[in-house]
Structure formats: structure tokens, C-alpha cells
Amino acid sequence: METGTANYPMTAKTQYGLEDLLADELKRLGASAIVKHNRAVSFEGDKGFMYKANLCLRTALRILKPIKTFNIVNEEGLYREIGKINWEDYMGVDDTLAIDCSLNSDFFTHSQFLAQKAKDAVVDQFRNRHGKRPSVDLDQPTLRINLHIFKNACTVSLDSSGESLHKRGYRTQTNLAPINEVLAAGLILLSGWDKRSPLIDPMCGSGTILIEAAMIANNIPSGYFRKRFGFESWKDFEPALWDTIFNAAIDKISEENQQITGVEIIPEIAEMAKANVLGSKVEDTVKIVCSSFHDFEPWEHITKTTGKPIVIMNPPYGERLEPENIKELYKSIGDTLKKKYAGCDAWVITSNVEAMKSLGIHATRKISLYNGPLECKFLKFSMYEGTRKVHKLKKETPNEENAAGEERIEETP
Numbered sequence: 001m002e003t004g005t006a007n008y009p010m011t012a013k014t015q016y017g018l019e020d021l022l023a024d025e026l027k028r029l030g031a032s033a034i035v036k037h038n039r040a041v042s043f044e045g046d047k048g049f050m051y052k053a054n055l056c057l058r059t060a061l062r063i064l065k066p067i068k069t070f071n072i073v074n075e076e077g078l079y080r081e082i083g084k085i086n087w088e089d090y091m092g093v094d095d096t097l098a099i100d101c102s103l104n105s106d107f108f109t110h111s112q113f114l115a116q117k118a119k120d121a122v123v124d125q126f127r128n129r130h131g132k133r134p135s136v137d138l139d140q141p142t143l144r145i146n147l148h149i150f151k152n153a154c155t156v157s158l159d160s161s162g163e164s165l166h167k168r169g170y171r172t173q174t175n176l177a178p179i180n181e182v183l184a185a186g187l188i189l190l191s192g193w194d195k196r197s198p199l200i201d202p203m204c205g206s207g208t209i210l211i212e213a214a215m216i217a218n219n220i221p222s223g224y225f226r227k228r229f230g231f232e233s234w235k236d237f238e239p240a241l242w243d244t245i246f247n248a249a250i251d252k253i254s255e256e257n258q259q260i261t262g263v264e265i266i267p268e269i270a271e272m273a274k275a276n277v278l279g280s281k282v283e284d285t286v287k288i289v290c291s292s293f294h295d296f297e298p299w300e301h302i303t304k305t306t307g308k309p310i311v312i313m314n315p316p317y318g319e320r321l322e323p324e325n326i327k328e329l330y331k332s333i334g335d336t337l338k339k340k341y342a343g344c345d346a347w348v349i350t351s352n353v354e355a356m357k358s359l360g361i362h363a364t365r366k367i368s369l370y371n372g373p374l375e376c377k378f379l380k381f382s383m384y385e386g387t388r389k390v391h392k393l394k395k396e397t398p399n400e401e402n403a404a405g406e407e408r409i410e411e412t413p
């Protein structure tokens with residue numbers, strides 16, 4: 001394995017739609033040879049950079065270190081090629097392993113079967129040499145190996161992250177439909193939030209968007225609360241180098257108190273959000289209000305006059321949660337944004353295309369993303385100051401055919 005100073009190629013995996021953000025993050029962190037792919041970005045860096053990438057990248061799911069690429073046409077070929085790698089360079093017979101396999105190929109159909117075949121090749125190598133074999137541990141292995149098979153090309157990588165990097169380690173409490181932390185960070189970065197203007201999540205659930213925002217604003221590394229990264233059990237792990245990288249990153253944490261506010265209608269879920277905020281030590285920055293979004297008065301909670309407030313919300317989609325009438329809910333979201341959020345930029349992520357139309361406001365940007373398996377749109381609505389005035393006018397003349405004026409104002413950037 002490499003010494004701390006030699007550069008080598010790596011691949012950071014991410015979610016669809018976050019590749020540009022990840023490439024930017026890698027550039028700012030100091031990676032070289034950055035190339036974007038579908039749901040991944042390849043780059044080069046040394047061992048210290050690999051530690052830093054795991055600790056700091058907000059939009060990466062895993063950092064893989066490729067060790068061998070070869071072509072295969074059947075499972076036996078995979079077994080043979082995996083057997084040619086000297087696995088004692090990476091683990092001992094008393095260590096444990098797990099193998100993940102991602103597949104995009106007409107030659108093969110079952111990723112689990114291929115992972116099994118590769119595991120056989122590794123353990124058979126140890127058994128032939130030592131008369132005993134390493135065990136499999138799917139949760140916390142000493143070495144997590146990744147196979148990526150595209151057509152007939154197989155890349156074998158070591159997974160330096162271990163557990164997926166979206167598992168930040170701060171969220172102890174979750175509601176029914178929490179958003180993945182990597183996606184939450186992606187939404188905030190895609191929104192272009194300036195880290196200073198007030199930020200509101202009016203349907204905050206367990207508080208993920210708020211906590212990710214506070215961590216971004218205060219430079220808290222995304223992996224600060226994680227107990228462990230995969231590379232810590234590698235044979236070539238350098239604890240002193242990791243300490244240096246970790247301390248340099250936490251030296252950059254700032255303690256500016258932002259105005260980040262979450263609103264949640266269900267008291268038990270609001271309590272969960274509060275517990276998560278405490279767990280991530282951002283309670284000075286993030287405030288949780290138990291209320292309906294429709295009753296919440298944002299301007300009573302925004303005291304800063306600098307910067308345009310930003311709203312980022314992940315309402316129920318009507319898939320995993322079942323509000324009685326999802327279209328009615330979305331119509332009321334649109335109405336509340338118009339009534340109470342004039343002067344803000346509002347972003348809404350949803351997979352429900354039909355319900356989206358019921359918002360009754362015109363999106364000025366639409367970004368395609370995935371929330372788990374659900375294809376989503378992340379929509380931007382610029383709630384112009386004029387909207388509030390028009391709304392007032394509408395209230396004063398209730399019989400007038402109304403919405404057209406509001407729509408027209410909102411559609412004009």
C-alpha cells in the first residue's frame with residue numbers, strides 16, 4: 001500500500017444530480033485529476049487526502065480506492081482474477097471482510113452471486129495458504145471490498161468509508177420519512193444558500209436539512225460525529241496522519257450563530273428534531289418550533305435584516321406518508337408561501353408531479369434528483385415582495401377573479 005505522500009486514483013460515489021456539487025467540493029478540498037461520471041466523480045489524492053475526503057465531503061456516499069481492473073465473461077473468470085490479488089497486502093486471516101457489488105452488464109444478472117464468488121476467491125486464498133479463512137462481517141468488516149462491473153470490465157476497489165458517508169452519526173431519532181443526509185446537504189448547496197441569510201424548513205421532520213445547514217454554515221466537517229471510517233482498520237492506517245487531518249478540519253469550525261428554523265406539526269417528531277439538534281451540538285444555531293406551517297409566522301422569527309431568507313422544504317409526497325388529500329396539502333403549501341413568505345426564495349423537493357401542480361405557483365428552476373428510489377423535482381419559487389401586496393389586494397376584493405395577478409407577478413423574474 002502507498003505511503004502517505006504518493007497520489008493515487010480514487011472514486012467518490014454520490015447520488016444522481018449531485019455530481020457537479022461533489023466535483024466542486026473535491027476541487028475546493030484540493031483533489032487533482034477530477035472527472036465527473038454518472039453518480040460518481042473520480043479524482044487523485046494521497047492517503048491524507050483520502051482521510052480528508054471521508055471526513056469533509058458532504059455530497060459523497062463512499063470513497064473507493066481501485067486496486068485492480070480486468071475483463072471477465074463469466075463467474076469463473078471473476079473467481080480467477082480475484083484470486084490473483086495478494087489479499088494479505090490488505091488484511092490478515094483473523095480479519096473480517098464484506099463485498100459489495102454494483103452491476104451494469106448484459107453478461108451478468110446477479111450482483112449478490114458475483115459478490116459471493118469474489119468472497120470465495122478471497123477466503124480460499126487464505127485457506128490454501130494458512131489452513132483457515134477470514135470470516136464475513138456485513139456490518140463492521142475490517143475490509144470492505146467493492147466490485148463495480150460495467151459490461152465485462154470489473155474494477156475491484158477498497159472501500160475507505162466503511163458505512164455509507166450519509167450516516168453522519170448525529171441522527172439518533174428519525175421520523176417515518178427522513179431525508180438522506182447527503183441529499184439534504186445537496187439541496188442546501190444546490191439552493192446557493194449564502195450561509196448567512198435566515199434558513200427555514202417549514203416541514204422539518206427529524207431536522208436533517210436544518211442540521212446539515214448548520215454544519216455547512218459553521219464548517220463542521222460532515223463526518224465529525226462518525227465513530228469510525230473504513231480506512232481506520234486498514235493495514236496501512238496511519239493514526240498520526242489521521243489526527244493531523246482531523247485536527248486541521250476541526251480548527252476551521254466557526255461558531256457564528258445563524259438563524260436556522262424548523263417547523264414541525266407533530267409534537268413527538270418536533271421533539272426528535274430537538275434531540276437531533278442537541279446531538280449535533282448546533283442548538284445555538286437551530287431552533288425548532290412545533291406548529292403547523294400554515295400558522296407559523298416566519299417574520300416573527302427572522303430578526304436579521306441582511307440577506308434574503310431561504311425556505312427549503314421536503315413535504316410529504318403521498319407515497320410513504322398518506323395525507324388525506326395530497327393535492328389539497330400542496331395547494332395550501334402554495335397559498336401559505338404566497339401569503340407569508342413574500343421576499344423569500346422557496347425550494348420544494350417532491351416526487352409527486354400531480355400534487356406539484358396544485359402548488360399554484362410558477363417554478364423558476366427545476367432540478368431532477370432522487371430521494372431513495374423516488375425520482376423527484378427540486379423546485380425553486382421566487383416569492384417576490386409584490387406577491388404580498390397583491391395578496392392583500394386579493395383579500396380586500398374577495399369577489400374579484402384573483403389568482404392571475406399573483407401568478408403573473410411570480411412568473412416575472
Ligand SMILES: C[S@@+](CC[C@H](N)C(=O)[O-])C[C@H]1O[C@@H](n2cnc3c(N)ncnc32)[C@H](O)[C@@H]1O
Nearest residue numbers: 178179203204205206208264265292293314316
Ligand atoms: C417528508 S417529512 C420531512 C422529513 C425531514 N426532511 C427529515 O429529514 O426528517 C414531512 C414532515 O412534514 C410534517 N408536516 C406535515 N404537514 C405539516 C404542516 N402543515 N406543518 C408542519 N409540518 C408538517 C410531517 O409531520 C413530516 O414530519
